[in-house]
Every structure is written in structure tokens, then in C-alpha cells.
Amino acid sequence: MIVFESRLFRVLSLLAVFVVLIAVALQFLENSESVDVSSMDLKASEETFREKNKSCFILGASGETGKVLLEEIVGRKLFSRITLIGRRQLTFEDKEYENVAQEVVDFEKLDDYAAAFQGHDVGYCCLGTTKAKAGTEGFIRVDHDYVLKSAELAKAGGCSHFNLESSKGADKNSSFLYLKVKGQVEADIEQLGFERYSVYRPAVLLVDREESRPAEWMARKFLGAFSSAFPTAMSIPIRSVARAMLANTVIQGDKKAEILENKAIYDLGKMGDN
Ligand SMILES: NC(=O)c1ccc[n+]([C@@H]2O[C@H](COP(=O)([O-])OP(=O)(O)OC[C@H]3O[C@@H](n4cnc5c(N)ncnc54)[C@H](OP(=O)(O)O)[C@@H]3O)[C@@H](O)[C@H]2O)c1
Ligand SMILES: *[C@@H]1O[C@H](CO)[C@@H](O)[C@H](O)[C@H]1NC(C)=O
Numbered sequence: 001m002i003v004f005e006s007r008l009f010r011v012l013s014l015l016a017v018f019v020v021l022i023a024v025a026l027q028f029l030e031n032s033e034s035v036d037v038s039s040m041d042l043k044a045s046e047e048t049f050r051e052k053n054k055s056c057f058i059l060g061a062s063g064e065t066g067k068v069l070l071e072e073i074v075g076r077k078l079f080s081r082i083t084l085i086g087r088r089q090l091t092f093e094d095k096e097y098e099n100v101a102q103e104v105v106d107f108e109k110l111d112d113y114a115a116a117f118q119g120h121d122v123g124y125c126c127l128g129t130t131k132a133k134a135g136t137e138g139f140i141r142v143d144h145d146y147v148l149k150s151a152e153l154a155k156a157g158g159c160s161h162f163n164l165e166s167s168k169g170a171d172k173n174s175s176f177l178y179l180k181v182k183g184q185v186e187a188d189i190e191q192l193g194f195e196r197y198s199v200y201r202p203a204v205l206l207v208d209r210e211e212s213r214p215a216e217w218m219a220r221k222f223l224g225a226f227s228s229a230f231p232t233a234m235s236i237p238i239r240s241v242a243r244a245m246l247a248n249t250v251i252q253g254d255k256k257a258e259i260l261e262n263k264a265i266y267d268l269g270k271m272g273d274n
């Protein structure tokens with residue numbers, strides 16, 4: 001009995017040490033820079049922005065982030081005109097979506113669809129695939145080529161603020177294909193010289209994905225549990241990303257090009273929680 005208890009005690013202390021170590025590691029992972037704007041300011045900024053009757057387009061509105069972004073845009077009535085640009089027509093049941101325009105394009109011949117990119121003030125790009133879904137070539141084609149071409153057409157079409165959903169760790173010098181491609185497209189779009197260019201680098205997106213695999217689901221649940229203790233260490237709820245993109249849109253930024261890391265996205269997104 002005593003032997004058993006002391007062994008249990010040892011196991012428990014080891015476990016405690018382990019948890020503390022993880023906590024320290026996660027704290028370290030948390031990015032300390034933060035964004036300092038109050039919710040009051042945001043409400044006022046939204047109102048001012050709304051009065052400008054601006055238009056926007058969304059690329060990837062059928063995806064996990066794009067879907068929530070569209071929902072938030074429609075709900076907050078931030079734009080007078082919303083256009084979805086995608087490879088297929090989407091259907092919406094909600095009456096609120098009635099005035100959302102759609103342009104179905106062939107991303108392989110995007111130049112033929114330049115008109116679809118014309119006359120939008122703000123652009124949001126939530127396009128993306130994975131190497132697992134599309135292969136290496138396919139991944140580069142979508143996450144770099146389609147995204148860059150869209151940005152070029154948007155710039156030519158008069159877009160003044162381009163918003164790109166990239167990824168934590170994006171780095172054109174990385175030896176990991178995913179991070180390299182993300183970093184490369186970020187840099188290539190910066191060269192286009194938008195009046196304003198915002199890059200968002202979220203960590204793992206928390207969502208119950210429809211096509212989810214059990215392992216991924218487990219990982220997400222695990223991250224979800226940790227993320228309540230350490231909200232920005234390695235994951236972020238999708239709605240925070242969408243809200244951050246919009247809060248950042250309505251707040252008059254003074255930077256021509258900016259990169260929002262996961263912690264900044266989290267802080268901005270929390271501000272839009274109402
Ligand atoms: N998932 C994460 O944990 C995570 C973390 C950090 C950053 N990111 C990045 O964030 C972005 C959005 O991620 P998400 O998970 O919200 O995306 P998602 O749910 O996978 O949606 C991707 C979007 O891209 C479109 N798309 C994919 N392949 C296409 C193709 N060949 N031609 C035309 N359109 C295509 C999809 O359209 P269809 O509906 O027609 O397929 C969909 O609208 C991506 O760039 C991703 O790399 C993701
Ligand atoms: C925006 O639209 C409203 C209603 O159509 C109009 O009254 C207002 O003048 C417009 N504002 C600008 C800045 O165009």
C-alpha cells in the first residue's frame with residue numbers, strides 16, 4: 001500500500017512538473033506584442049466606415065475562414081456591395097445574403113475574368129489548399145499563383161486595401177514548402193504596391209471541419225483545451241481571424257504594409273466580439 005502510494009506520488013509529481021514545463025513553453029510561444037484599441041473606438045470606426053459605402057470582394061468564401069468572414073461582413077453591414085469570387089456558385093438560404101454578388105471564374109484563365117476584379121475597394125483572400133489535397137504543384141498553383149494573379153487583377157481593378165490570410169511561420173526562405181510558398185506570395189504581393197496591404201498570420205485554425213479526420217479532430221480538441229489557458233500559443237478560433245480582418249479594415253491604419261501575427265489577430269478579434 002505504502003509502496004503503491006509513493007509510486008503514485010512520484011507519478012503525480014512528474015506529471016505536475018511536465019504540465020508546468022508545457023505551460024512555460026506555451027507562455028514562451030505566446031507573442032507578447034499587442035494591439036491597443038478599445039471596443040468603443042471600434043464601434044465608432046465601424047460606423048464611419050459604413051457611411052463610406054465601400055465595396056469588397058472575397059476569395060475563398062466557400063472555405064472555413066471565408067464562410068465566417070462573409071457571415072461577419074453581412075451581419076455587420078460594413079459594405080454596400082459584396083462580391084464573392086470563386087470557382088463555383090454558392091447557394092445561401094439566409095435572406096441577408098440576397099444582395100451578395102457572385103463571380104464564377106476559371107482560375108487557370110484568370111486574365112479572362114479581369115472584369116470580376118474591377119471596382120472593389122477592399123479585397124479579402126482566404127484561398128488555399130494543401131499538398132495533401134492538391135499535390136506539390138497544385139498547392140503552389142493555388143496558394144501562390146492564383147493568389148498573386150488575383151491580387152494583380154484586384155490592384156489593376158482599383159482595389160486599395162488587400163487583405164491576405166497567410167500563416168504563422170510564413171517565410172520565403174523556409175525549407176518547408178508550405179511556409180516558403182506562403183512567405184513568397186506575401187512578398188510578391190507587397191511588390192504590387194497596394195495603398196494598404198495587410199497580411200494575417202494565424203496559427204492552427206480551430207474549427208470542426210466537415211471533412212475532418214479523427215486524428216485531426218483529436219488534435220483540434222487537444223489544442224482547444226490548451227487554447228483556453230494559452231489562447232494564442234498555437235491556435236486561434238476562425239471567428240477571431242474573421243473579426244480581426246474586419247476590425248483592422250475599419251480602423252484607419254497608417255501603415256502601407258503590415259503583418260499581423262497570431263497574438264495581434266487574437267487581440268483585434270476579441271475587440272470585435274460584440
Ligand atoms: N487550416 C489551418 O489551420 C490554417 C492555419 C493557418 C493558415 N491557414 C491558411 O488560411 C487560408 C484559409 O484556410 P481555410 O482552412 O479557411 O481554407 P479552406 O476551408 O480549405 O478553404 C479554401 C478555399 O480555397 C478554395 N480553393 C481551394 N482550392 C482551389 C482551387 N484549386 N481553385 C479555386 N479555389 C480553390 C476553396 O474553394 P472550394 O470550396 O471551391 O474548394 C475554398 O473557398 C489558407 O490559405 C490556409 O493555408 C490555414
Ligand atoms: C452612401 O449611401 C447613402 C444611401 O444610399 C447616401 O445617402 C450617402 O450619401 C452615401 N455616402 C457616400 C459617401 O457616398
Ligand SMILES: *[C@@H]1O[C@H](CO)[C@@H](O)[C@H](O)[C@H]1NC(C)=O
Pocket residue numbers: 171172173
Ligand atoms: C531571406 O534571405 C535573403 C537572402 O539571403 C535575405 O536578404 C532576407 O532577409 C531573408 N528573408 C527573411 C524573411 O528571412
